[in-house]
Amino acid sequence: MAAQETVEHKYVYDFAEGNKDLKDLLGGKGANLAEMTNLGLPVPPGFTITTEACKAYLATGEEPDGLADQIAAHLASLEQAMGKRLGDPQDPLLVSVRSGAKFSMPGMMETVLNVGLNDRSVQGLARQAGGSGDQAAAGGADRFAWDSYRRLIQMFGKTVCEVPGEEFEHALDDAKRAKGTRNDLDLDADDLRGLVDAYKRIFLKHTGREFPQEPREQLDLAIRAVFESWNAERAVVYRRQERIPADLGTAVNVVAMVFGNLGSDSGTGVAFTRDPASGAQGIYGDYLANAQGEDVVAGIRNTVPLQELEKLDKTSYDELLSYMARLEGHYKDLCDIEFTIERGKLWMLQTRVGKRTAAAAFVIAGQLVDEGLIDLDEALHRVNGAQLAQLMFPRFQLDHEFQPVAKGIGASPGAAVGKVVFTSARAVELAAEGEDVILVRRETNPDDLNGMIAAKGILTSRGGKTSHAAVVARGMGKTCVSGADELDINIPQRKFTVAGQTVTEGDVVSIDGTTGKVYLGEVPVMPSEVVQYFEGELDPEQTDDALVKAVHRIMSHADAARRLAVRTNADTAADAARARRFGAQGIGLCRTEHMFLGDRRELVERLILARDEKEREAALGALLPLQRADFVEIFREMDGLPVTVRLIDPPLHEFLPPLEQLAVNVAVAQERGEDVAQEEALLAAVRRMHEQNPMLGLRGVRLGLVIPGLFAMQVRAIVEAAVECAKSGVTPRPEIMVPLVGAVQELETVRAEAERIIAEVTREQPVEVLIGTMIEVPRAALTAGQIAEAAQFFSFGTNDLTQMGWGFSRDDVEGAFFWRYLELGIFGISPFESIDRDGVGRLVRIAAEEGRAARPELKLGVCGEHGGDPDSVHFFHEVGLDYVSCSPFRVPVARLEAGRAAVETDGSDSR
Numbered sequence: 059m060a061a062q063e064t065v066e067h068k069y070v071y072d073f074a075e076g077n078k079d080l081k082d083l084l085g086g087k088g089a090n091l092a093e094m095t096n097l098g099l100p101v102p103p104g105f106t107i108t109t110e111a112c113k114a115y116l117a118t119g120e121e122p123d124g125l126a127d128q129i130a131a132h133l134a135s136l137e138q139a140m141g142k143r144l145g146d147p148q149d150p151l152l153v154s155v156r157s158g159a160k161f162s163m164p165g166m167m168e169t170v171l172n173v174g175l176n177d178r179s180v181q182g183l184a185r186q187a188g189g190s191g192d193q194a195a196a197g198g199a200d201r202f203a204w205d206s207y208r209r210l211i212q213m214f215g216k217t218v219c220e221v222p223g224e225e226f227e228h229a230l231d232d233a234k235r236a237k238g239t240r241n242d243l244d245l246d247a248d249d250l251r252g253l254v255d256a257y258k259r260i261f262l263k264h265t266g267r268e269f270p271q272e273p274r275e276q277l278d279l280a281i282r283a284v285f286e287s288w289n290a291e292r293a294v295v296y297r298r299q300e301r302i303p304a305d306l307g308t309a310v311n312v313v314a315m316v317f318g319n320l321g322s323d324s325g326t327g328v329a330f331t332r333d334p335a336s337g338a339q340g341i342y343g344d345y346l347a348n349a350q351g352e353d354v355v356a357g358i359r360n361t362v363p364l365q366e367l368e369k370l371d372k373t374s375y376d377e378l379l380s381y382m383a384r385l386e387g388h389y390k391d392l393c394d395i396e397f398t399i400e401r402g403k404l405w406m407l408q409t410r411v412g413k414r415t416a417a418a419a420f421v422i423a424g425q426l427v428d429e430g431l432i433d434l435d436e437a438l439h440r441v442n443g444a445q446l447a448q449l450m451f452p453r454f455q456l457d458h459e460f461q462p463v464a465k466g467i468g469a470s471p472g473a474a475v476g477k478v479v480f481t482s483a484r485a486v487e488l489a490a491e492g493e494d495v496i497l498v499r500r501e502t503n504p505d506d507l508n509g510m511i512a513a514k515g516i517l518t519s520r521g522g523k524t525s526h527a528a529v530v531a532r533g534m535g536k537t538c539v540s541g542a543d544e545l546d547i548n549i550p551q552r553k554f555t556v557a558g559q560t561v562t563e564g565d566v567v568s569i570d571g572t573t574g575k576v577y578l579g580e581v582p583v584m585p586s587e588v589v590q591y592f593e594g595e596l597d598p599e600q601t602d603d604a605l606v607k608a609v610h611r612i613m614s615h616a617d618a619a620r621r622l623a624v625r626t627n628a629d630t631a632a633d634a635a636r637a638r639r640f641g642a643q644g645i646g647l648c649r650t651e652h653m654f655l656g657d658r659r660e661l662v663e664r665l666i667l668a669r670d671e672k673e674r675e676a677a678l679g680a681l682l683p684l685q686r687a688d689f690v691e692i693f694r695e696m697d698g699l700p701v702t703v704r705l706i707d708p709p710l711h712e713f714l715p716p717l718e719q720l721a722v723n724v725a726v727a728q729e730r731g732e733d734v735a736q737e738e739a740l741l742a743a744v745r746r747m748h749e750q751n752p753m754l755g756l757r758g759v760r761l762g763l764v765i766p767g768l769f770a771m772q773v774r775a776i777v778e779a780a781v782e783c784a785k786s787g788v789t790p791r792p793e794i795m796v797p798l799v800g801a802v803q804e805l806e807t808v809r810a811e812a813e814r815i816i817a818e819v820t821r822e823q824p825v826e827v828l829i830g831t832m833i834e835v836p837r838a839a840l841t842a843g844q845i846a847e848a849a850q851f852f853s854f855g856t857n858d859l860t861q862m863g864w865g866f867s868r869d870d871v872e873g874a875f876f877w878r879y880l881e882l883g884i885f886g887i888s889p890f891e892s893i894d895r896d897g898v899g900r901l902v903r904i905a906a907e908e909g910r911a912a913r914p915e916l917k918l919g920v921c922g923e924h925g926g927d928p929d930s931v932h933f934f935h936e937v938g939l940d941y942v943s944c945s946p947f948r949v950p951v952a953r954l955e956a957g958r959a960a961v962e963t964d965g966s967d968s969r
Contacts, residue, residue, distance in 0.1 A: 069111040070128040072135065073104055078389075083108050085309030087158025090409050097388065099381055099406045103139045104153070104313035105132040109160070112285045112307035121282075129281075133312070140314050145273025149186055150179035152206070152315040155280040157287060159308040162410055163296055168217040168287040170280040171350060172210040172315060176271040180207045187320055200247035202320055208250055209350065211257040211269055214276065218283040221264040223503075229256045243348060277312070284310045292507045294883075300534075304883060316405045318398040319350050323371070326351045329364055329378065329395045331386040334414040334532060335468060335572070337421030337604070341365055341379070343395075344522040351396055351407060360541055361522045374404045385409050390431040391440070392422050413532050415471050416445035417605050424608035434615045435961040441612060442958065443928035443951035448472070449609070450592075450947065452583035454570055462575035463557040466518070466542030469528035471572040474515025474537035475580050477564050480552045482509025484563070489513070496567055498554060500547050501540075502527040510536060515569045517576060519545040519554075537571035545576075592640045592950055613950065616957025617641070622934065623941035624952045625700070627921060629653060631691035637946035641953050644700035644791070645692070646853060646943020647921035650772060651708040653688050665765065667740065678771045685772060689779030693790040697783075700791040702853060702921070702943075704832065705772050705808075707758045707797040720744055753858075753867065758798025758832075762808060769796075773812045777819040777827060784823050793828040795853055800835040802844040809848055830917070833905050834858035842905035846912040853943070854902050856922030856930075860889050863898045890923065893930040899937075906937050919943060928955045935959035 076084045076092030084092065088106030095101045107129065114122035137143050142151035152174040157163075175183065184203035215221035230242070233253050237244055245253070261269045270276055287293060288308045297304055318326035329343035343364035368375040378397060381404075385393045394412030398405045414422065423437035432440070454460075454473045476494035479485045482505070485497045489512035497513040499506060501520040510516055510530060515537035518527045522541050531538030547554040552563040561567065561578065568581035590596045591606045598610035625646030626637035634645060661684075665677035692701060724741050727734040762769035773794060780790035794812060799805045809829050816827050833839055834855030842852070861868045868890055879885045893899050902920075909916045919941040924930035926944030931952055934942050936959070944952050 067122075067124055068128070069108050069122065069125045070132050071106050071108065072132060073101060073106070076106065081160045082306075083110065083309070085109060085158035085160055085311075086162055086410055087156060087408055088309045088311050091311060091313070093388075094385075094406055094409060097384070099384075100404060101406050102314040102316050103136050104311060105136065106158070107281060107310040107312070109307040109309050112288060112309065113305070115282070115285045116288065116307065126278075129277075129312075133277075136312075136314060144277065145174040145176060145179050146182060147178040148182045150174050150182050150273075152183070153277065154311075154313050154315055155277065155284060156311045156313065157284045157308045158311050159288070159302075160306050161300070161302050162413065163293060163300075163302070168280075168284045168290075170210070170213045170217055170283070172206045173214075173276045173280055174273040175207045175210050176273065176276075178271075179273070180204065183207075187317075198247055201245075201250060202317070204247050204250035204254055205245075205319060206317070206350075208254045208257055210276075211254065211261060214269075214280065215257070215261045215264070217287070218279050219261070219265045221261060225260045225264075226257060229253060229260060232256075281310050281312075284308060292505060295507050295511070296530075298880060298883075298886065301886060313407070316398050316400045316403075316407075317350070318346075318400065319348050320401055322347055323401050324399055325349060325367075325370075326398045327361070327364060327367065327396075329382055329397065330412055331382045331393045331395075332418070332422055332425075334392065334394070334412050334418055335471060337392075337414070337418035337425065337608075339425065345370075351398060360520060360543055371399060371402060374399050374402065377404050381406060387431070390426065392418070413529060415532050416448040417471060419445050420449070420608040420612060421604050424604075424611055427611075434612075435619070437612055438615055438619065438954075438958050438961050441954070443931070443955040446588075446609070446954050447948070447951050449588040449605070450586055450950070452589075453572075453586055454568065454577075455582045455584035460577055460581050463559065463578055464542045464544040464576040466539040466574045466576065467522050467528070468570065468572045468574035469522070469525070469540040470516075470531040470536060470538035472515070472537030473568070473570060473581070473583050474513075475566065475568045475583075476514045478554075478561055478567055479509070479513070479563055480547070480549050482506045482512075485509035485512045496569060498545075498547060498567075499527070500549070501525060502530070510534065515539070515571065517542060517545075517567070517569050519543050519547050531571075537569060539569045539571055539574050539576060542574070542576055593636075594639055613641075613954060613957075616954045618957075619960045620953065620956035621960050622931070622939065622952075622956035624949055624956060625702075625919065625921075625941050625943040626946050626949055627925075627943050628692070628946060630688075631695045633946055634692050634695040637949055638695065638699070640946055640949040642699075642946065642949045643941070644702075645696055646702050646919050646925070646941060647795075648692060648701060648703045649707070650685070650704060651706045653685065665768065667744075671766075674765070674767060678767050682771050682775055685775035686779045686782075689776050689792075690782055693779055693783045693792070694788050696791075698789045698791070700793055702793040702795050702830075702851075702919075703772075703776050704795045704797050705759075705762060705769050708761070753861070759796050759804045759808060760798065762796075763804065769808055770811055770815060773815045774819060777816050777825065780825045780827065781819055781823045784825050790825060792825070793830060793851060795830055795832055795851075797832045797855070798835060798858070799831045799833075799845065800837045802841065802848050805831050805845060805848045828917075832921075833902075834862070834922075836863055836901060839901035839905040843908040843912040846909040846916050849909075849913070849916070851917035851919070852905060852909055854905070854918075854920040854922065854939075856893060856898065856902070856920055856924045857890065859901060859922070860894065860898050863901060864889060864894070866890075892927050893924045893933055895933055899933055902934075903937050906939065910938075926952050931955040932959040932962075936963060 073092045073095040076089055078089045078093035081089045084106045091101055111122055111125055137151055140151050142149050144151045152172050155170045155173055157168055180203050184199045187199035187202045212226040216223040233249055237249055258269050318324045325345055325347040326349050327343055327345035332339050333342045341364055344361035345364050345367045346361045392412045392414055393409050396408040398407055419441045423440040426432045427437050476496040478498050479495045480498055485495050486508050488495050494514045496515045496517055497509045498517045501518050516527050516531050518540045519542050521527055525540050527538055528540050545554045545556050554561050566580050568577040587603055587606055588609055596606055598607050623643045625644040626642035627647040628634040628637050628645050629649050661677055661680050668674035720741050724734055724737050776792050780792045783790045796805055796808050812829055828850040830849045830851030832855045833852050876888055906918055918939045920934055921943040925942035926948030931942055942952050
């Protein structure tokens with residue numbers, strides 16, 4: 059028992075004690091530092107404080123018992139390994155304190171570098187750094203030491219004590235202005251010493267205390283700040299955006315500092331083992347000489363391509379390439395690596411499976427299969443439907459009229475057009491009004507997250523492929539161009555100038571995240587090559603397009619592996635044809651009420667308001683041939699595939715004149731003395747039929763039972779169309795779906811009439827017609843065993859099932875209060891977007907199990923919006939449905955996710 063208690067209360071791990079599989083406990087950064095240490099790579103010594111310690115601290119506001127002693131013990135071991143003491147005035151050990159959650163959250167939580175520096179140890183650091191000729195050329199050891207000290211005060215002040223970061227930035231700008239420069243490196247030791255004094259005054263003004271001089275106090279406060287940053291607003295927003303659970307906590311990594319800002323023989327960089335934008339193999343990354351790591355990520359100075367390092371330090375370059383190859387082979391994936399060179403010595407500071415664009419995800423997965431590192435099941439696991447949806451977005455259609463005014467780095471692909479905004483707040487404001495916006499910044503920082511989410515694209519004048527803007531944009535699938543340094547951006551005046559032109563807030567620009575080009579005005583777009591592939595316009599065997607080949611290969615494996623069929627929601631022949639090209643295996647929802655819009659609305663209005671049987675028969679007689687013609691076209695497009703036709707389900711307010719407007723029109727006409735007898739009769743009828751809540755009123759099966767002949771007309775139109783098609787050589791497979799059934803007696807009544815009509819119409823030309831129902835009323839789900847006795851199939855209408863299960867009006871709640879529910883964490887995502895597994899999902903599970911128990915051959919599908927949602931598709935696979943149905947454009951997404959669900963839960967023999 060004592061040993062068990064020791065394990066449970068072990069809050070600190072040395073790097074040598076962990077491995078890459080302990081991400082839940084050590085976070086991604088800590089687990090990967092441990093893995094690199096165990097592989098023998100040059101990792102600075104350090105230790106990791108676990109996510110369990112973070113969760114315990116956040117629960118109580120106090121460090122858990124034993125944590126302080128464990129930190130002290132591991133710190134002593136670190137000091138012994140380095141031969142230095144934390145904050146020693148003569149030869150100080152300095153450490154970095156970094157966050158590291160299970161899932162990468164770039165820039166969302168806190169980092170503090172150079173912990174251990176104070177007014178005395180800064181002198182020791184300068185002595186420690188002395189003696190290098192390179193250092194003298196770069197401004198001397200004193201410059202390095204004071205630069206490190208000002209960074210500590212700036213980071214510590216902002217991170218730990220919530221001092222406004224812009225005050226430090228203003229002080230730095232003032233120092234550069236006084237020196238007559240725009241470059242940080244032009245500030246000498248005296249300039250930086252003065253900057254430290256300015257920073258201290260800022261710290262004192264905002265905190266009421268002097269900057270802490272005790273190194274262990276700095277360390278403890280920095281650790282607490284990292285813990286608390288887990289619940290910082292930007293981290294919460296990012297987790298919500300990326301669907302990361304809120305209860306994971308973050309680990310804290312305490313690592314011996316190595317310095318890239320010691321002179322021209324030092325530097326820092328980020329490397330990718332493949333291009334994270336395209337997936338192409340090669341050497342990709344950024345390097346910045348005489349800098350610390352945060353300078354690269356923050357994008358405060360423009361970097362040079364990683365290949366330039368070969369000219370600056372070939373030994374370190376070759377060593378880095380060997381480590382990159384080793385890590386990619388070990389992780390069997392694209393690796394994102396941070397490194398520092400300290401006077402010619404290479405140190406590996408971090409590795410992780412790198413974030414990539416949607417295109418790169420597919421291309422890299424295919425490459426790794428070819429290289430024998432993974433199989434096709436794993437390749438399918440490495441991509442997802444959200445990425446595929448991104449690849450189906452359009453791209454720019456350029457001609458000679460469109461000339462770029464600037465070119466930066468294509469950091470995250472896509473074609474984005476929108477109005478220029480210069481602040482995150484303005485981006486959020488305009489996006490809420492329905493405007494497309496491009497967020498323009500010198501460089502982004504974590505506080506810009508809300509604006510980045512709201513924007514269609516991000517454009518920065520600083521930074522590279524590894525800047526904050528680039529990494530976050532790639533993770534979110536947002537178009538991004540970074541490092542467009544031709545832009546002279548003036549945030550206070552909300553404008554930028556480029557190529558002699560001034561662009562102010564509200565002007566439209568277009569940015570290409572693939573080429574990095576920036577255009578003034580709106581550039582037209584064209585379909586993506588992936589859509590052209592799905593449309594059959596690009597042959598994957600004939601094209602040289604690596605992306606199309608990769609998509610085709612993975613989609614083919616998904617289709618071979620999946621158990622779920624994928625149908626489409628389509629109401630017209632054109633939609634049906636497109637969906638079939640996209641791989642749909644039938645129509646899961648044909649909404650007949652959509653066929654009554656436009657010129658036909660008057661016929662439906664006449665039917666609903668008919669005063670006697672003669673008027674009703676006349677309206678039905680006019681509608682029958684129109685309906686029949688519609689179904690003939692659809693059955694022909696879906697030759698040989700099932701077509702589920704939902705009988706009319708209109709909330710009456712969608713087909714009747716608005717009561718208020720009609721009353722006003724009649725009153726105005728009466729005031730003018732006009733003859734309004736007909737209008738008065740219509741008004742009386744509309745008042746009679748008016749409902750307070752039409753979504754819960756006379757619709758679906760209820761309307762079919764109340765208006766004699768309505769469903770009979772539709773059934774006849776469907777079956778006559780099927781017979782006509784069958785006679786012409788088409789193979790129709792109609793399925794008639796009765797909507798909004800809550801009791802088996804409703805379905806039995808409709809079915810009896812439908813079977814009579816089917817028998818009559820198919821007497822000479824047999825056609826098999828299935829009759830089933832939509833499960834969209836909670837009572838139907840709970841009495842599914844009874845309803846299955848009268849139904850040959852169920853199709854779950856999860857839109858209405860969610861609406862009635864939650865008691866939400868889906869037409870109203872999104873804008874009314876969902877934003878607050880998301881903000882409070884009551885929802886991680888709207889239940890209309892992704893199925894609520896615990897509530898609505900349980901109704902689906904109950905209905906599926908009890909329906910199949912009563913009728914084992916019962917066909918089960920879903921036709922609500924959830925049919926195209928990736929997470930929901932996995933749930934429907936688990937529940938045992940036969941198919942999902944979604945809009946034509948989302949058919950490929952559902953096919954991919956159905957394949958992923960199969961290999962992830964069932965396994966697949968396909969390789």
